[in-house]
Amino acid sequence: MTHEQARARIQERLGVAAEGEGSLLTVTVPPERWREAGSLAKDTLGCLYFNFLSAVDWKDQGLEVVTRVENLEVGLALMLKTRLGAGQSACASLVPLYPGADWMERECFDMFGIRFEGHPDLRRILLPQDWEGHPLLKSYAVDTPHPPYR
Amino acid sequence: MEIKAPTPQIPPAVWTEFKDLQEWEKYHQERPEGDKHSALFESATEGVYNFPGGFVATGLADAVLNWARKSSVWPVTFGLACCAIEMMATFASRFDVERLGMVPWASPRHSDLMIVSGTVTIKMAPMLKRIYDQMPDPKWAVSMGSCANSGGPFRHGYHVVKGVDRVIPVDVYVPGCPPPPESLLNGLLLLQEQIAHFRQTGKRAAPTEKVD
Numbered sequence: 001m002t003h004e005q006a007r008a009r010i011q012e013r014l015g016v017a018a019e020g021e022g023s024l025l026t027v028t029v030p031p032e033r034w035r036e037a038g039s040l041a042k043d044t045l046g047c048l049y050f051n052f053l054s055a056v057d058w059k060d061q062g063l064e065v066v067t068r069v070e071n072l073e074v075g076l077a078l079m080l081k082t083r084l085g086a087g088q089s090a091c092a093s094l095v096p097l098y099p100g101a102d103w104m105e106r107e108c109f110d111m112f113g114i115r116f117e118g119h120p121d122l123r124r125i126l127l128p129q130d131w132e133g134h135p136l137l138k139s140y141a142v143d144t145p146h147p148p149y150r
Numbered sequence: 151m152e153i154k155a156p157t158p159q160i161p162p163a164v165w166t167e168f169k170d171l172q173e174w175e176k177y178h179q180e181r182p183e184g185d186k187h188s189a190l191f192e193s194a195t196e197g198v199y200n201f202p203g204g205f206v207a208t209g210l211a212d213a214v215l216n217w218a219r220k221s222s223v224w225p226v227t228f229g230l231a232c233c234a235i236e237m238m239a240t241f242a243s244r245f246d247v248e249r250l251g252m253v254p255w256a257s258p259r260h261s262d263l264m265i266v267s268g269t270v271t272i273k274m275a276p277m278l279k280r281i282y283d284q285m286p287d288p289k290w291a292v293s294m295g296s297c298a299n300s301g302g303p304f305r306h307g308y309h310v311v312k313g314v315d316r317v318i319p320v321d322v323y324v325p326g327c328p329p330p331p332e333s334l335l336n337g338l339l340l341l342q343e344q345i346a347h348f349r350q351t352g353k354r355a356a357p358t359e360k361v362d
Contacts, residue, residue, distance in 0.1 A: 127309070128273050135308040142308045149275045149311045 006045050006076055013040050026079040034065070034082050035092040035118075041078050042097050047071045053094070053104035055112045057138045062086040063112060067094065067101070084114070093118035111136035219262070219288065220345040221251045223338075226261035228281065231268025233295040233328040240331040240338075250338060258284040263341070264318070265334075269297035269304060270311040282318045290345065292337055293320045296327045303327075 003023060010018045010027055014037055018025040029037045041047040047069035056064040063084045070077045084091060093116035094101040105116045106125040113134035116122060124131065133140050198204040225247075229237060241247055241254045255261050258281045270278060282291065293314050296302030301312035311317060321344055324337035 140308070142306055144308065146272055149272050149316055 001045065001071075001074055001076070003076060006078075009044055010040070013044070020079075023075050024077045024079060026081065028081045028083070031065075031082045031084050031088075031091055034080075035094070035097075037080050037082075038067075038069075038094045038097045041069050041080065045071060045076065045078065046073065047076065047078050050094075050098040050100040050104075051077075053101055053108060055108050055114055055136075057112065057136065058083075059138050060086055062088060063114060065091050065108070065114065067104075069098070089113055090115050090117055092116070095119050110134070113137065216346050220342040222253075223251065223263045223290070223342065223345065224253050224255045224261045225263040225265050225292075226258045226281070226285065227254045227256050228264055228278075229267050230270065230274065230278075231295075231297065233267035233298070236328045236331055236334060237265055237267040237294065240334045245331040245335060247335070247338065250342065252338065258282075259286065261285050262288065263290045263292065265292045265294050266298045266314045266318075266320075267294040267328075269302070270314045270317065271309050272311055273309070275311050275317050278314070279317050290321045290341060291318050292322045292324060292334075292341060294324045294334060294337070295329055296325065299323050299325060 003025070006025065007018050010016070010025070014027065014029055014033060016027060016029060018027050020026045027037060049070040049072050051068040051070055053065070053067040056066060058064055061083070065082050065084065067080050068077060069080065082091065089112075091114050093105060095105065095116075096118060102119070102121070103125060105114075105119055106121070106123060108114050109116060109119075109122055110124045110126050111134055123129070127135070131146075133144060135142075135144075195208060199208045225241075227241075229235075239245060241252075247254075252263075258264075262285070264282055264285065266278065282289070291314075293299050297304060297310070298314045301307075301310050304310035305312055314320060322337045322341045324333055326333050329337070
């Protein structure tokens with residue numbers, strides 16, 4: 001599959017145009033089509049390699065979940081983005097498609113507080129289990145007291 | 151006939167079997183604050199010290215005991231971050247702390263000194279406290295590097311203890327990021343000097359107040 005074919009498939013299935021030139025395509029989808037975009041990437045475009053998943057806090061514009069999956073055989077990289085609404089923290093989980101997303105989504109939940117619906121084991125992964133708050137949010141004050149040590 | 155894959159049997163966590171250790175630590179933590187000896191021993195030494203001319207006896211006893219203590223300070227091997235590399239270099243043959251009588255020992259039960267080498271995160275602080283509590287008295291602590299001294303470059307982060315003296319009492323602070331082995335050796339020599347002046351009847355400094 002060439003990059004032009006992939007671009008056409010994305011336009012046809014998701015109804016959005018893929019941005020970017022060359023081998024890296026950036027696709028921004030609404031959050032209710034997040035799982036559909038993942039299945040398109042894996043099953044249709046053959047992006048079997050799950051690279052990373054993270055999030056960006058755009059303050060009053062809401063959180064943005066970013067993931068990158070790649071088709072290593074044809075050299076196609078797909079950057080999937082979705083913008084959760086302001087005040088929203090729920091997103092579909094990609095773990096049923098990509099098992100490698102398990103710990104990435106747990107870290108994302110740990111740092112940003114995004115509830116991935118359908119995740120089999122959504123717990124904190126890096127911070128202690130009794131930690132309060134999600135420290136990579138812009139609204140988290142870094143001098144939040146954490147007794148007894150600070 | 152159906153062949154099934156063997157189901158793995160996961161053994162229970164190891165620490166669940168250490169009942170006696172937990173009880174020992176509980177006993178260890180229940181001792182009065184700031185009191186390194188029993189009240190009877192302290193009253194006896196105070197009596198000898200306050201007797202006319204008695205300070206000679208206590209001073210001589212302290213000198214002998216402190217000479218023995220400072221000549222065999224065993225640091226527990228406890229590396230937290232990149233400072234541990236410099237600590238290992240100090241322990242190794244080139245800088246050779248064994249000529250100071252120090253043997254890096256891999257057990258807190260047999261150690262006198264904890265070199266806190268590196269960043270103490272809030273998640274690690276209870277474990278550090280626990281290892282320090284497991285060391286028998288008299289014990290000393292050296293804070294090595296900027297992170298252990300004050301939090302260092304992570305002081306304004308969300309997850310780092312701003313100085314290990316908020317967790318355990320510290321005797322010598324070694325600055326540097328990381329301190330080279332010469333600095334740590336200097337700190338260990340300062341600690342030996344401090345141990346040589348340790349008084350049996352004295353009181354140790356309390357941990358600093360948790361400010362800001």
